[in-house]
Amino acid sequence: xxxxxWFPLLLSLRVAAIATLITTxxxxxxxxxxxxxxxxxxxxxxxIASLPIVLPPTVLGYYLLVSIGRNSPIGxxxxxxxxxxxxxxxxxxxxxxxxxxxxxxxxxxTAAIRAIDVGYEEAARVAGLNxxxxxxxxxxxxxxxxxxxxxxxxxxxxxxxFGTTIMVAGNIPGRTQTMPLAxxxxxxxxxxxxxxxxxxxxxxxxxxxxxxxxxxxxxxL
Amino acid sequence: MSLTVDARNRIGExxxxxxxxxxxxxxxxxxxSGAGKSRLLRLIAGLDRPLDGRIALDGTVFxxxxxxxxxxxxxxxxxxxxxxxxxxxxxxxxxxxxxAVRHDERVVRHARTRELLAKVGASDFTLRRPGQLSxxxxxxxxxxxxxxxxxxxxxxxxxxxxLDLPVRRQLRALVRQLVDDSGRPALFVTHDPDELRDLADxxxxxxxxxxxxxxxxxxxxKRARINSPRDPLI
Amino acid sequence: xxxxxxxxxxxxxxASMTLLxxxxxxxxxxxxxxxxxxxxxxxxxxxxxxxxxESFEKVTGEKVVFSFGxxxxxxxxxxxxxxxxxxxxxxVSFVEQVLAAGVGDPNTQATxxxxxxxxxxxxxxxxxxxxxxxxxxxxxxxxxAMANPTHAPYGLAAKQAFETAGLWKIIEPKxxxxxxxxxxxxxxxxxxxDVAIVALSLALSADETGDGRWVLLNEQQHEPLQQDxxxxxxxxxxAALANRFIEHxxxxxxxxxxxxxxxxxxxxxxxxxxxx
Numbered sequence: 001x002x003x004x005x006w007f008p009l010l011l012s013l014r015v016a017a018i019a020t021l022i023t024t025x026x027x028x029x030x031x032x033x034x035x036x037x038x039x040x041x042x043x044x045x046x047x048i049a050s051l052p053i054v055l056p057p058t059v060l061g062y063y064l065l066v067s068i069g070r071n072s073p074i075g076x077x078x079x080x081x082x083x084x085x086x087x088x089x090x091x092x093x094x095x096x097x098x099x100x101x102x103x104x105x106x107x108x109x110t111a112a113i114r115a116i117d118v119g120y121e122e123a124a125r126v127a128g129l130n131x132x133x134x135x136x137x138x139x140x141x142x143x144x145x146x147x148x149x150x151x152x153x154x155x156x157x158x159x160x161x162f163g164t165t166i167m168v169a170g171n172i173p174g175r176t177q178t179m180p181l182a183x184x185x186x187x188x189x190x191x192x193x194x195x196x197x198x199x200x201x202x203x204x205x206x207x208x209x210x211x212x213x214x215x216x217x218x219x220x221l
Numbered sequence: 222m223s224l225t226v227d228a229r230n231r232i233g234e235x236x237x238x239x240x241x242x243x244x245x246x247x248x249x250x251x252x253x254s255g256a257g258k259s260r261l262l263r264l265i266a267g268l269d270r271p272l273d274g275r276i277a278l279d280g281t282v283f284x285x286x287x288x289x290x291x292x293x294x295x296x297x298x299x300x301x302x303x304x305x306x307x308x309x310x311x312x313x314x315x316x317x318x319x320x321a322v323r324h325d326e327r328v329v330r331h332a333r334t335r336e337l338l339a340k341v342g343a344s345d346f347t348l349r350r351p352g353q354l355s356x357x358x359x360x361x362x363x364x365x366x367x368x369x370x371x372x373x374x375x376x377x378x379x380x381x382x383x384l385d386l387p388v389r390r391q392l393r394a395l396v397r398q399l400v401d402d403s404g405r406p407a408l409f410v411t412h413d414p415d416e417l418r419d420l421a422d423x424x425x426x427x428x429x430x431x432x433x434x435x436x437x438x439x440x441x442x443k444r445a446r447i448n449s450p451r452d453p454l455i
Numbered sequence: 456x457x458x459x460x461x462x463x464x465x466x467x468x469x470a471s472m473t474l475l476x477x478x479x480x481x482x483x484x485x486x487x488x489x490x491x492x493x494x495x496x497x498x499x500x501x502x503x504x505x506x507x508x509e510s511f512e513k514v515t516g517e518k519v520v521f522s523f524g525x526x527x528x529x530x531x532x533x534x535x536x537x538x539x540x541x542x543x544x545x546x547v548s549f550v551e552q553v554l555a556a557g558v559g560d561p562n563t564q565a566t567x568x569x570x571x572x573x574x575x576x577x578x579x580x581x582x583x584x585x586x587x588x589x590x591x592x593x594x595x596x597x598x599x600a601m602a603n604p605t606h607a608p609y610g611l612a613a614k615q616a617f618e619t620a621g622l623w624k625i626i627e628p629k630x631x632x633x634x635x636x637x638x639x640x641x642x643x644x645x646x647x648x649d650v651a652i653v654a655l656s657l658a659l660s661a662d663e664t665g666d667g668r669w670v671l672l673n674e675q676q677h678e679p680l681q682q683d684x685x686x687x688x689x690x691x692x693x694a695a696l697a698n699r700f701i702e703h704x705x706x707x708x709x710x711x712x713x714x715x716x717x718x719x720x721x722x723x724x725x726x727x728x729x730x731x
Contacts, residue, residue: 070536088537122268122294123307123363127321128370130295137320141311170537173520174491188523188637189501190664 004194007174008182009201011090015178016159019097023154026098027105028147032135034106035113046110052164053103061167064096068168093169093176097158105154112146113139152213156206224374224406228264228274228284237261239432243374243408244423247400250410251417251441252427258410261432262378265408266301267294278374300367302380306359308351314338314362315347321369337365340402341395357388361395368399375400375407381416393419414442491518492696493538495529497545497682498602498635499570499609502660503716504543510712511703517696525635527606533558533687540688541697545570545654546608550683560694563686567704568718570680571655572612573669576643580650581668587676590650591622596629600648602639603632608680610636613652615677643667655717682718 033039034046052060068074068086078086086092116139124138140147162180169176171185179202186195224243231237237257250258263269265276267283270291276283278299283292308317315334322330338344341361351359360380367375377396381389397420400407409420417424417438424441426434436444496504501523508519522529522539530549533542534556542559544550547566554561574584584590590599602610610632617623633639636653643651644666658669684701688694703709710720 065535085536087535088532117307119303119305119307120309122266123301123303123366124309124320125268125294126266126297126299126301127366128295128298128323129320130293138309141309144311170532171522171524172493172538173522175538187641188498188635189505190637190641190660 004197005173005182008177008179008198009205011093011177012159012179012202013205015090015093015097016155018094019101019158020151020155022094022098023102023105023158024151027102027150027154028109028140030106031109031113031147031150032139034110036139049106050103052100053107057100057161057163058167060100061096061164064099064164064168068092068095087168088170088172088176090169090176093165093178096164096168097161100161100164101154101157104157105150108150108153109143109147112143112150115146116142148213152210155209159202159206159209224265224276224278224408226261226265226274226276228271228276230260230264230269230271230273232260235260235430237264237430237432239264241425241433241435243406243425244435245406246422247397247407247409247420248423248425248435249417249421250408250425250427250432251421252412252432254412256427257430257432258412258427259378261427262301262376262408262410265374266299266376267292267297298370298372299374299376300370300372301376302360302363302367302378304379304382306351306356306363308359308362308366310350310352313348313350314343314354317351317362318366318369321366323370333369334365337369338362340368340399341365357384357392360384360392364392364395364399368403373405375403375405377407377409379410379412389416390419396420417441490693491520492540492693492700493520493522494541494543494697494700495522495524495533495537495539495687496543497526497529497608498523498637499545499654499656500543501637502656502663503713503718506712507700507704507709510708511700514703515699517699519700523635523637525602525607525610527608528635531606540686540693541684541700542687543567543682543684544608545680545682546611547681547683549608550685553687554685559685559687561685563698563701564683565685565701566681566683566721567701568682568713568720570609570612570682571674571717571719572609572616572652572672572677572680573655573658574650574672575640575653575658575661575667575669576650577646577667580643580646584650585670587616587620587622587672591617591620591625596649598631598642598648599626599629600631600633600639600642600651602636602653603634607633607635608682609652609654610639612677612680616652616672619676659715659717 030049034042065087066072068078070076070079070085070087075086120142121134121138124134129137160180162184165178166181171177171181173185177185179198183195183198183202186198223245226239226241229236229238235257237260239261250261252258260269264271265283271284271286273286275285281292282290283297284290315331315338318337319330319334322333324330324333335347338347341364343358343361343365346354346358351362363380381392384392393416396409411417421438424436424438425432426436426441426444494504504521508521511517511519526544526546526549529542530544530553533539533553542550542553550564553559554564574590582593584593590596601613604610604614614623617626631642631648633642636657639651640653640657640661642648655671658667661667686694686697688697704713713720
């Protein structure tokens with residue numbers, strides 16, 4: 001067994017944390033909009049937002065690659081602004097993880113908000129609350145358990161992403177090789193011992209985070 | 222100082238047609254279940270919109286279908302108590318009431334909150350959570366919340382339906398007192414004739430979606446007996 | 456039913472963890488001149504190039520990092536802008552595809568080896584097969600693994616070999632594709648396939664750990680697995696470093712390593728083991 005390189009672990013934690021932050025903001029506000037507003041094409045939006053779950057990760061990765069690659073409008077604008085390409089960087093890994101994990105947060109949060117007894121919001125409206133005050137004081141806390149569950153699901157998904165990440169960020173050791181990619185890499189090299197250790201660490205981290213979230217849920221009541 | 226209602230609404234097969242001017246004092250909206258009483262309250266509160274007609278309070282137009290005016294619920298300055306207290310379980314009793322007090326200064330809000338909680342007899346529970354209290358206690362707090370914003374009108378939709386008889390009597394007396402103190406009109410929905418007798422200054426009758434007759438208590442009870450002889454409560 | 460105050464605390468905790476993670480952690484400056492040399496290599500090169508990479512580091516003090524995979528997938532990534540410095544394919548056409556897309560320096564395209572393919576299986580499964588006909592007619596073989604012909608040159612060569620022998624239609628129902636030849640070997644090594652058609656270099660590498668039996672296939676049955684490389688680095692310093700690695704591969708020591716793993720070097724005749 002070779003000496004363990006901890007770069008992939010640190011990278012994975014960073015990528016998953018940032019991706020989950022993005023997913024939380026987009027997912028929770030999206031969930032609120034889907035659950036509480038009626039607008040034309042709402043069903044279509046929900047369906048499209050669920051695509052990353054339905055599509056195989058490599059297909060998702062392929063479409064992402066086409067959308068943000070060097071020949072795409074997004075890719076070119078990014079290069080113009082930042083002076084370097086977006087694909088095959090750790091930022092692309094963040095994007096891949098965020099896109100892949102968004103539906104987990106969005107769907108769970110939407111269901112949680114829809115499940116709230118609308119009477120709470122009606123009583124609050126009569127009492128004078130509206131808009132963002134209503135959302136943050138009444139709706140989101142009432143859906144809190146479900147929303148937190150959605151966020152932790154999204155984090156777990158982001159931490160474990162493989163197919164999408166490898167397509168848009170590549171498997172570049174020391175740059176974009178996240179933990180799942182590193183495990184794959186070691187397996188490809190027939191180094192099963194190191195692969196086992198890395199997998200074990202990844203599993204351990206995921207379990208610790210998910211247990212921590214559950215504790216947070218309980219103490220927050 | 223009165224509420225004028227001239228509105229129609231339709232939910233599925235059910236047609237609601239309400240025409241009245243609410244007198245001062247406590248008016249009981251009386252009628253059998255399914256007569257449309259709750260739906261009327263929802264229209265007045267702005268939680269549903271009428272298909273046709275006009276609803277106004279003291280010159281402020283709440284709904285006017287012909288000119289497409291609809292004042293959103295949170296701007297109507299009314300108080301409402303529902304069948305369920307609908308207090309926020311993640312906030313304290315004090316916090317729940319304070320949310321409804323419309324004032325910029327926190328100090329003022331909390332003073333008013335404490336004053337209201339004392340009025341409804343809930344001073345002992347200010348820092349508890351609604352989940353830790355009984356149904357009757359929670360409805361007291363819901364009453365306090367309904368009054369917190371200095372409402373121009375108080376709506377009560379069968380608020381004591383789910384409570385035991387002794388608690389109902391206590392809370393009835395409380396409502397009577399609060400309405401008298403506030404000097405504002407109140408509309409109290411019930412199908413319980415005891416509540417009708419104890420509370421009503423005036424009676425508004427609801428029958429198969431038609432709400433329009435302002436009557437006195439005796440007259441109301443007589444009509445109710447004629448129209449629903451099978452109702453065991455009468 | 457979460458208390459909003461706790462909610463705010465959670466958000467602040469998450470946000471600060473994120474910022475912390477972004478701030479410290481590994482240095483992420485991409486494309487710095489002192490980054491290790493990045494080599495995209497076909498899967499069949501893994502055993503040989505890993506050894507060469509280590510010796511290169513010892514000799515020059517420069518770090519080398521590899522990304523192994525099927526040549527087709529690597530070519531795709533390079534065309535999409537993967538920041539590699541050297542591309543060593545298992546054939547010629549993928550190198551030409553990359554060059555045609557405007558990536559890489561055409562002057563550096565060169566053939567560095569010729570590959571051979573074998574039939575491989577685990578010790579306990581082996582039954583003295585000598586050629587593809589034996590595989591096709593053995594009823595006890597239910598699953599045959601080979602690399603995906605569309606993006607793995609060794610897979611394509613395997614398919615050509617079957618077709619030349621007129622066996623493709625017969626064995627096609629038993630086929631399972633690996634994404635690259637490492638995958639393919641693993642299918643047989645884990646018992647999920649009975650036999651695998653893999654590169655000689657991988658079979659020899661497996662020999663070194665004592666696993667499996669294999670037999671070399673007649674190279675007349677498929678188009679030559681001519682393996683070309685090309686320098687794709689954009690930075691001139693990194694291109695120079697890539698060229699140093701190429702020299703290392705072509706050095707006497709490098710050629711010995713390549714031979715050891717069963718590659719035929721340009722201009723040489725086949726020698727050595729034909730089966731194990």
